[in-house]
Amino acid sequence: MPIDLYFATLSPPSRAVLMTLKQLKLDVNVIDVNLQKGEHLTEEYLKRNPQHTVPTLVDDGFSLSESRAIMQYLVSKYAPNSALYPTHDLKKRAHVDRLLYYDMSIGYAIRDAVMIKVMRGVEPHENSVKNFKNNFKVLDTFIGDNKYVAGNELTIADISYLSTLTALALNDYKELDDFPNVKNWFFRIQKELPYFDEVNGKIPELIKQFAASKK
């Protein structure tokens, strides 16, 4: 039975899950959900995911939301203890988990300091800008000289952060200039992933179109 993924292209968490499925070379049935048309608010969708968010995964009748939980589930089930999510090594796994949680802070920081202009038409509050800088400074420190976010091997944390950071395409990634480790990692690692462009290649254009449509 193929895995169903309820998905929206502009949604970074949706793309993080799709990249994880591709990294694991799993067959997936991608179902586009049009959020503008409210397709995530139907009775049928809410039964699947009361949070009414994308992504939602349905695997063999098991329905799951929250992209990071989905990525953890997929690797734990289909590639247990792979470097991608080292399920049997408590400390390594805890470090990946920590980074996945921190990615949520990064996502909110981007939303409040960058996307707010597009979504609400207002300038970001100075505290949001400060918070953005503080969060990215921490991420820059986490990455340091590492090849990947969590160390020497690709993990689902890389995939999650890569996707989260694509929102910065809105301003051609100029915010990354102050965070050289993040910038270097972001542009280097995406080239290593053969599916990155297929999943994310159109985002810079789409995100700018979306911003223009909100003006």
Ligand SMILES: N[C@@H](CCC(=O)N[C@@H](CS)C(=O)NCC(=O)O)C(=O)O
């Ligand atoms: N923390 C969630 C966030 C999911 C989320 O907020 N998705 C947005 C699109 S990026 C969505 O579905 N919004 C519609 C809604 O909340 O009704 C995850 O990582 O899956």
